[in-house]
Amino acid sequence: MDALAARGIYSLFPVQAQVFEPIMNGRDVVCRAKTGSGKTLAFALPVVENLLEENGKSRPRKGRAPRCLVLAPTRELANQVSREFESVCPNLKVDSFYGGVSISPQIRSLENGVDVVVGTPGRIIDLLERGCLKLDNIRYAVLDEADQMLDMGFEQDMERILGAIPEGKERQTLLFSATLPKWVKSVAKRYQNNPLTIDLVGEENTGKLADTIRLLVQQVDGAQKMSALQGLLAMYGNTAGGGKAIIFVNTKAKADEVNMAVNEFASCDALHGDISQAQREKALALFRDGKYNCLVATDVAARGLDIPSVDLVAHFDLPQDNEAFLHRSGRTGRAGKTGTAVVLFTEREARSLALILRATKVTNAELVGAPDPGDVMRTASRSVLGKLDKVTAGKRSRCCCCCVLWLRVGGCEGTWNPLGEEGI
Template sequence: MLPPAVPTFTTQFLLVSAEVPVDASLLVDNLGLSEETVRALKARGIAALFPIQRQVLQPAMEGTDLIGRAKTGSGKTLAFALPVVESLLAEDKARNSRKAPGRPPRCLILAPTRELAKQVASEFESVCPSLTVVSFYGGTSIMTQIDALRRGVDVVVGTPGRLMDLLDRKKLVGEKVRFVVLDEADQMLDMGFEEDMEVILQQMPAERQTMLFSATLPNWVSKVAKRYQRNPSTIDLVGEEQTGKLNEDVTLNIMQVNNHEKRQALVDLLSVYAAGGKAIIFTRTKLGADEVAAAISQQQPCEALHGDIAQNQREKTLGRFRSGDVTVLIATDVAARGLDIPNVDLIVHYDIPQDSESFLHRSGRTGRAGNKGRAVVMHTPSEGRQLGLILQQVKLASGEVIGAPSPADVMAAASRTVLSKLDRPAAGARACCCTGQHVWLQVGACILRCR
């Protein structure tokens, strides 16, 4: 019996949501953006905006405080980057200002994790290379960050803890800040940063524009917004009927497997459903992540990502995963918070999530920006009831039940991978040791020897 068809995944960088047709109003040439910004967007291959980006742009440019709510992967970072960049460029042009050493930031962005802070800073830099953008987070030298402030910056992106440290040392000065952005506000509150956020906001000028962006918007986030925003406009592209639901672009599969068979079932699962693509495997503990990574790495490039791994190593791991040098990432929930990695094809809940929020966050790492994705939940017989409750909370009656891939499934998937490689031989590659009918018998060994 042949396995289900392996999904075909696109490498397109930006897709406009299928829910809103592309029309002239979404094209970057028709948005009234500066030539510099349009040039930078087109250099990235962006010809049109997502719906939330278009809807946020005009009120944000008018100085309105905003609450932006959209599904994960909808492009909300660019949604607040564009209006901020346009305003700062217009201000620089009007004043004919030069980049003075030691200039304080005019925009402050709070993000829950170091990974997200780096991603947001990169987004700003790609939209407007002429602005000086820095990202500040723990786990790295604070003196290097202080030196950057001394040289002068335009936009600061940081985690609440490190920003608090810099403010306490009086190295980060907020007197010129005109824009404050809370990105992934629900995650920051969930991670215990509410007090830090309030202290930071209290030290910013009263006359400022505050924008809050979040994939979800529980009532307690709204309460925080009311304290620090003035008559905010809400841009809601999710709607209450979509609250707490799995992204419709993600196919959910459920696999029951005995605990002692999970490791081998995972290996086979990756062979069938993630051949040639990227996968993130979620475990409940750091030790579990290390053990699973050790097992999978014997079959294909794989690395672990959790809180005990040094920051510089975490960044190298993420870089290799984004580039495709590493195709499988084994992560804990906390380590993966805020990650925005394009073209993740498969998510595997190796350990079932603790609650519905964790389930949605894990599964939301795939099926982003209009692409299709697959999430597989592995559970033991004793975990069936707990999983059923989680699915009920996220408004899913059930997922498609699948069995562990059979040897024939794995062999067929492996043969497709080998044939695909033979169709596109790498420069200097050696011929496979197996030929003719033996390919079908020894294909698994061939992959290991020739990789």
């Protein structure tokens, strides 16, 4: 509870409250909950409670085999799940295992002893085949984002891993997913014992945009996209005031191109499959910490990542399908907070966008035009001046900062008095 309080969490989210007692009492669980609803802590909290109770006062034994295995579809999600466990269980050893990096440190970690193993299926199988990972003591097997692992072709890998865990009355298998395809149910029958199904989505809300997200759509010509994006970031992303925005594109080359352009007016980095794992982790860490205000990403970042307080999601390229639209948009408006998503589309893409909105049950999308330059200036200047007000009087340089802001936005007509009562 102290660890949760340090994160500002004083009560359980609905999904956490629903699954806590069943998991504590030894039930197998299949849970469907919306992205951003707190699914990771939903299974982490009861697992941690039970593992700590088993530990008692005994000291951890070096070389101990893991008691909890969590399978995740991507490296980023594996790291995120690992961090969530670590944030509430400082006395347990948690580590993540995935490809794209050297396997040697991961082998050494297992040799030293790990309580909770979080990994992607490919690397977990590699460690099993090398004899470095033992699943004999697994008490909890968790499949996070089970539906996505099916989409990525991990079905046979997951069955192979689950099949390598010795059968026993003490083992619990927990499946967490944003959707419940037939495959999840077949896995439940094969590897779970009388599972309890907890559905916080409901069929009527399946494939629906979260109510916490305000959706804007703006028609632009292809050549106007970047200038339109600049205005949207200032108006709705609060980038001048330290807000966060994720900009989604469809290709790696476009991600690099947009990243370079955005860096001319806002701090930004790119995230896509051609970037090394170390660079991807660094970019995400800097974005989480507010060192970058913007992140340009392909769909590699659309699912599973929990980045706190994202103010704006911008679909620079029209999503390629309904799922991509939902999971991209779901990076904002998470954990009960509100957020804004905006779709930039051309006249040729209007019909495709309409079909996506209809399929995702969106009835209240707001059609907006290009933000008025005066509104952009006022929004940006208020954000900057608000930050300056927090600086001690002896260190203020309000005029310099306003001049820099004026130059970066591109100037304006008329007289601008940044220190006057009206601000502009």
